[in-house]
Amino acid sequence: MAAISTATPPTFNLSSPSRNPNPASLSSLKLASSNANPSFPHSKSLKLHRNSRFATAAAPSQSASSPAANPTNTFHGLCYVVGDNIDTDQIIPAEYLTLVPSNPDEYEKLGSYALIGLPSSYGERFVELGDTKTKYTIVIGGDNFGCGSSREHAPVALGAAGVAAVVAESYARIFFRNSVATGEIYPLESEGRLCDECTTGDVLTIELGVSKLINHTTGREYKLKPIGDAGPVIEAGGIFAYARKAGMIPSRDA
Amino acid sequence: MASSAVAPTSSFLVDKKILGFSASCAQPSSFPCSPQLSTKRASKKVVSVMTPQQSERKSSATGAVKTGMTMTEKILARASEKSQLVPGENAWVNVDILMTHDVCGPGSIGIFKKEFGQNAKVWDREKLVIIPDHYIFTTDERANRNVDILRDFCNEQNIKYFYDIKDLGNFKANPDYKGVCHVALAQEGHCRPGEVLLGTDSHTCTAGAFGQFATGIGNTDAGFVLGTGKLLLKVPPTLRFVMDGEMPDYLLAKDLILQIIGEISVAGATYKAMEFVGSTVESLTMEERMTLCNMVVEAGGKNGVVPADSTTYKYLEDKTSLPFEPVFSDGGARFLKEYRFDISKLEPLVAKPHSPDNRALARECKDVKIDRVYIGSCTGGKTEDFMAAAKVFLASGKKVKVPTFLVPATQKVWMDVYSLPVPGSGGKTCSQIFEEAGCDTPASPSCGACLGGPRDTYARMNEAQVCVSTTNRNFPGRMGHKEGQIYLASPYTAAASALTGFVTDPREFI
Numbered sequence: 001m002a003a004i005s006t007a008t009p010p011t012f013n014l015s016s017p018s019r020n021p022n023p024a025s026l027s028s029l030k031l032a033s034s035n036a037n038p039s040f041p042h043s044k045s046l047k048l049h050r051n052s053r054f055a056t057a058a059a060p061s062q063s064a065s066s067p068a069a070n071p072t073n074t075f076h077g078l079c080y081v082v083g084d085n086i087d088t089d090q091i092i093p094a095e096y097l098t099l100v101p102s103n104p105d106e107y108e109k110l111g112s113y114a115l116i117g118l119p120s121s122y123g124e125r126f127v128e129l130g131d132t133k134t135k136y137t138i139v140i141g142g143d144n145f146g147c148g149s150s151r152e153h154a155p156v157a158l159g160a161a162g163v164a165a166v167v168a169e170s171y172a173r174i175f176f177r178n179s180v181a182t183g184e185i186y187p188l189e190s191e192g193r194l195c196d197e198c199t200t201g202d203v204l205t206i207e208l209g210v211s212k213l214i215n216h217t218t219g220r221e222y223k224l225k226p227i228g229d230a231g232p233v234i235e236a237g238g239i240f241a242y243a244r245k246a247g248m249i250p251s252r253d254a
Numbered sequence: 255m256a257s258s259a260v261a262p263t264s265s266f267l268v269d270k271k272i273l274g275f276s277a278s279c280a281q282p283s284s285f286p287c288s289p290q291l292s293t294k295r296a297s298k299k300v301v302s303v304m305t306p307q308q309s310e311r312k313s314s315a316t317g318a319v320k321t322g323m324t325m326t327e328k329i330l331a332r333a334s335e336k337s338q339l340v341p342g343e344n345a346w347v348n349v350d351i352l353m354t355h356d357v358c359g360p361g362s363i364g365i366f367k368k369e370f371g372q373n374a375k376v377w378d379r380e381k382l383v384i385i386p387d388h389y390i391f392t393t394d395e396r397a398n399r400n401v402d403i404l405r406d407f408c409n410e411q412n413i414k415y416f417y418d419i420k421d422l423g424n425f426k427a428n429p430d431y432k433g434v435c436h437v438a439l440a441q442e443g444h445c446r447p448g449e450v451l452l453g454t455d456s457h458t459c460t461a462g463a464f465g466q467f468a469t470g471i472g473n474t475d476a477g478f479v480l481g482t483g484k485l486l487l488k489v490p491p492t493l494r495f496v497m498d499g500e501m502p503d504y505l506l507a508k509d510l511i512l513q514i515i516g517e518i519s520v521a522g523a524t525y526k527a528m529e530f531v532g533s534t535v536e537s538l539t540m541e542e543r544m545t546l547c548n549m550v551v552e553a554g555g556k557n558g559v560v561p562a563d564s565t566t567y568k569y570l571e572d573k574t575s576l577p578f579e580p581v582f583s584d585g586g587a588r589f590l591k592e593y594r595f596d597i598s599k600l601e602p603l604v605a606k607p608h609s610p611d612n613r614a615l616a617r618e619c620k621d622v623k624i625d626r627v628y629i630g631s632c633t634g635g636k637t638e639d640f641m642a643a644a645k646v647f648l649a650s651g652k653k654v655k656v657p658t659f660l661v662p663a664t665q666k667v668w669m670d671v672y673s674l675p676v677p678g679s680g681g682k683t684c685s686q687i688f689e690e691a692g693c694d695t696p697a698s699p700s701c702g703a704c705l706g707g708p709r710d711t712y713a714r715m716n717e718a719q720v721c722v723s724t725t726n727r728n729f730p731g732r733m734g735h736k737e738g739q740i741y742l743a744s745p746y747t748a749a750a751s752a753l754t755g756f757v758t759d760p761r762e763f764i
Contacts, residue, residue, distance in 0.1 A: 087729040089706075089727070089732050090731060093706060093731055094706045095707060095708055095709065097357045097389075098357075100361045100403075101364075101473065102473070117730065119737065148729060149456045149705070150358070150471060151357070151472075170521065172524060173525050177472065178472035178473075178475075182474050240365075240369045
């Protein structure tokens, strides 16, 4: 359809992290702190764009031209550690799929069930009973994170719970793509097996611009694979927001 | 990998000059003449710069292209109106069919309306297929509401193919209702060779059995397709699986795909296409080919594909009147890797808890006591799956020792279960044989307990039991209970296990 201009300069790749970091475009939207977790001063809620997700009026002016409030895209918070092959049924069990993510109330509710499908061998709950947000803003996983069904509810549930980023050794394809398309979370890839290096509750910092993860609890630092062209898409709040920003599709109210 | 296969550029350019395009070939790095310069930078240029230039596209369709393509590459090339694509390239692909269902449809519609406007129209009312199938026979109000949302949308948009259900008390009172989307898509003629079919369900890859590109997408991507009919897709490299040898009569396609997933792991085909060829594959029926392609996502695959042949065309004869054009891998196509299997030597398999690649021989698990058997889903709930189970029950003449749940995938399958005679039974139907064996009465067609679903879903695993199932996944919690244990198996093995109460090799009965 005519709405899509294929002649845009920035090509983006929804299918895999590429090795083409573009720190210049990693701009402002992430660092505003909200009161999601007053008891954990380290775990700021990192995602302002989440609020604009349901705004009825489009905000196409969130463009690169407005000066960045904080150009260093840094996530800081507690981590929750899981293993290999965490499938979408463990992230959000099928019984909760009646919740429609595009409905704001149900979006919040999805967050309250994030990772509730993990077996009881996981001692700590990811989201406390009765809460809608998690105190863990970073999830550390092993191989093939997000395998299984194509349910977009999975990255949405994590994002709605307040997760800023997942750091895993590798991702299942559809989960990675859904994470980027929705802009809900950064699906970051680690160079090594961080799920063996980190423990649930460790305090981490992720510096996206330099693709680095610091574990303050253990005092160790790790390299991450660059998020590449997917970064600006997530930063913008998903493919639609990005495409509008980049002029690929007209702004919603135009 | 693909990028290593840079074609002999000079001869290509010579061809182009002969065809009279020398002017645009002056710079080898500028597009239309050098699409096979498969460096990342070149391919990105193709995507961002060249798509709108319709006129030059024709040039290389005249036979100048010398680089072989796999059928997946060819389908995507045609759908993106390009003469050539290489793995890793991103292409805007025209979608032939978009399928969605009651779990992801409402969210996709929500995104479509939010992004394209409350009054927006879908790109093509005849190319969208909406199939309620997941949470149908439940009192869950939100689940029922989701089907209502689909209905309202289909009415508003005048959608041609909406397989609605209103009377939940008796599915047969709903002539439009089909059931499991992937089986219904095939039965209703929406799967056609050479086309691109996307769906908001990971098992959309099932349709690759028809020699088409089919893959699962999320709500946001589906919302985009609803508005535009297009999606940016990355061309996957292809893994080729050559299966030869006569298939023993105790094996089914489920054993073949469990063998492959066990071989390459649940992430072995991530981002990749899986092409199935060889004499064994050629001998498979359409339903068996669907089983094969259905589970490519369990290996992480983006799509699975079986070349179309006379079996395909025969199946399609009375199902679609639309023209289609099959494509096939070129002789010189490049495959990332080729695997070969001698199927005549294969034994019945299971995937043990809690991963589809946790492969074992069925006979190795003969001491595993089970609590129930489940036969159903897009993977193992087709007519031939029930025929296979009935064959085992018939051969044994015995009764099942554990509760055995049967959920036909679609209304058509249900009808077959109640009407088709089972060969060698003296005219008995599957349903009669199941009744004599002591199975539960075949339930209303839907996705059922394959994915757990709402608490009141028929045959949902609400306790930590051990189940042998013809479904597709056995991750923790998949069928309901987090501590439940699921052994994935063929309908033969599932039926044999029902008869003994242990995981059982079907050769004990057939």
